[in-house]
Amino acid sequence: MARSSVSVTAGVSKSQAAYRWIKERIAQQDFTPGYRLVLGTIANELDMSVVPVREAVRQLEAEGLVTFERNVGARVSMIDETQYRHAMQAMTIFESAATALAARNLTGDDLRRARAVNDLMSSSLDQFDPRRFSALNQEFHHILYSRCANPRLLEIVDAEWARLGHMRDSIFAFVPERARESVREHEGILVLIERGAPVGEIEQAVRRHRSGTLAAFLEHEHPGESLDLPDL
Numbered sequence: 001m002a003r004s005s006v007s008v009t010a011g012v013s014k015s016q017a018a019y020r021w022i023k024e025r026i027a028q029q030d031f032t033p034g035y036r037l038v039l040g041t042i043a044n045e046l047d048m049s050v051v052p053v054r055e056a057v058r059q060l061e062a063e064g065l066v067t068f069e070r071n072v073g074a075r076v077s078m079i080d081e082t083q084y085r086h087a088m089q090a091m092t093i094f095e096s097a098a099t100a101l102a103a104r105n106l107t108g109d110d111l112r113r114a115r116a117v118n119d120l121m122s123s124s125l126d127q128f129d130p131r132r133f134s135a136l137n138q139e140f141h142h143i144l145y146s147r148c149a150n151p152r153l154l155e156i157v158d159a160e161w162a163r164l165g166h167m168r169d170s171i172f173a174f175v176p177e178r179a180r181e182s183v184r185e186h187e188g189i190l191v192l193i194e195r196g197a198p199v200g201e202i203e204q205a206v207r208r209h210r211s212g213t214l215a216a217f218l219e220h221e222h223p224g225e226s227l228d229l230p231d232l
Contacts, residue, residue, distance in 0.1 A: 014052035019059050021046060026065055026076055029165070037066065037074040081221060084164075085214065091160040092210035098145040098153045100203035103193045105147035111194060114143040118186045125180055130173035137172075140186055144193070171217055178216040185209040 022042065025031040037057060043050045057074050060066040067077045117140045124133055138161060148154050172179050189209065192202050 014048050015055035015059070018042070018046055018048065018053045019056035022053075022056055022060060023065065026060075031076050033076050033078045035076040036072070037076065039074070085218070087160060087163050088210070088214040088217075091157070091164060092207055092214070094153060094157050094160060095141065095145055096203045096206035096210065098148040098150070098157050099141070099189075099206045100199040101150060101153070102145050102147035103199055103202050105149065106144065106193060110143055110147065111190060114140055114186075115190055117143065118183060118190070121179070121186070122183045125183070128172075128176055128179065130170035130176065133172050133179055134170040137182065144189070171213060175213075175216040175220050178213055181212065181216075182209070185212070 022031070022037070031037070039050050039053045039057065043053045046053070057066055057068075061068055061074070065077055066074050068074050117136055121133060121136045121140070124136070142161075145157055146154070148157075185205075186209075189202065189205050192205055
């Protein structure tokens with residue numbers, strides 16, 4: 001493994017340099033929730049001893065970004081389920097509204113691009129890569145809502161996508177069976193837009209689509225439980 005260059009500037013200790021390096025990897029999702037932090041491996045990559053790396057991990061643990069399990073070691077913290085549920089609910093409301101408002105502004109080229117992306121998603125199902133599927137999923141939805149004329153709403157939707165990305169590397173890694181349903185629902189949304197369906201109908205279709213993904217995730221986390229999801 002090639003070593004990373006971590007410069008220790010004046011007034012910055014090795015432990016702080018390691019702290020910043022690990023935190024950046026978590027923010028960039030190189031180290032995803034549940035990722036095991038092997039101190040010796042990190043120390044070797046940063047060309048320092050294990051001691052400052054251990055201090056860095058303790059600091060990250062104090063901030064809630066890392067958890068330490070007996071007989072397992074340090075791992076990147078899993079995201080609080082309640083926070084994730086709230087973020088998904090917010091995304092459901094804002095993105096469905098933005099997509100509905102954008103529908104009349106979408107061009108034939110926009111719709112062809114969206115369908116081409118959805119076709120790629122469909123063709124990837126047999127050799128499923130959750131991260132790639134999620135990237136294509138985001139691209140598909142971005143095409144559909146990006147023509148929204150309300151810049152504030154666009155800003156909120158983009159921010160919620162970013163928030164969800166920091167929380168979960170790919171929800172489809174947890175519920176891969178949901179991927180095939182998502183592709184079918186994407187096609188249904190495209191058909192509604194193409195035939196000029198009422199914006200309220202388009203908004204409700206996107207809401208059902210988003211709510212279905214959240215429901216699939218919660219069922220995965222709590223199999224067999226009766227989950228009371230709000231009617232968004």
